Amino acid sequence: MPLKVLIAEDAPEVAEVVAFGVRMTWPGSEVTIAASGKEALLRFAEAPPDLVILDVAMPPPDGFVVLRRIRETSLVPVLMLTVHDATIDKVRALDLGADDYLTKPFDHLELLARLRSIVRRAAGPRHEPGPGFTSGDLSVDFAAREVRLGGEVVRLTTTEYRLLEELVRHAGATVPHRVLLDRVWGPEWQADPNYLKVFVRRLRQKLGDEATQPRYIQTDWGVGYRFTAAR
Structure with missing residues (x-):
């Protein structure tokens, strides 16, 4: 199933590798790359995506600010990319509403596994709906x-x-x-x-x-x- 994916990452080589993995996993997907927090918010407003991959350390506003702004209006699945393995950064990302995080440098197969998991959770319930x-x-x-x-x-x-x-x-x-x-x-x-x-x-x-x-x-x-x- 093709997806609309926003990748907010200021390192072109990282963004292109992530984009390639997304297109291979979900053929036909529409991928938009933003190189700064400002551009990410603009692209998000122009065409709300199905999935966001968001780097923390990028030109302002940083990924934490972008995530907070996204969560003001949307519950779209978000995976954060962090350069630090510090627990405080991971907890902050999750507390702000990220669905997952991954520390750089990351294994590309692990990245795709986590993205598939996020998309699977967003696709629908594991259970029959039932009466509530x-x-x-x-x-x-x-x-x-x-x-x-x-x-x-x-x-x-x-x-x-x-x-x-x-x-x-x-x-x-x-x-x-x-x-x-x-x-x-x-x-x-x-x-x-x-x-x-x-x-x-x-x-x-x-x-x-x-x-x-x-x-x-x-x-x-x-x-x-x-x-x-x-x-």
């Missing part, structure tokens, strides 16, 4: 992939929604870390539970949940997470 789920003032419409809290729509990225869906479909039961990583991100993520912590924190924030006294998402330390239905 309600717990107190929280409701999840599986068919529409819509979440409401107190009647108001909660804007979730594809990854955030998939994580919440897995938890509410197993409400009352602890879902192990490895199971969540496999079902939401794919088997390649089973060794990276830190990913899960960041997304659970984001979900709690959007659901108005306190980490110390959560109403919905409970932590079973060393095991996994459990969605607790309201009584």
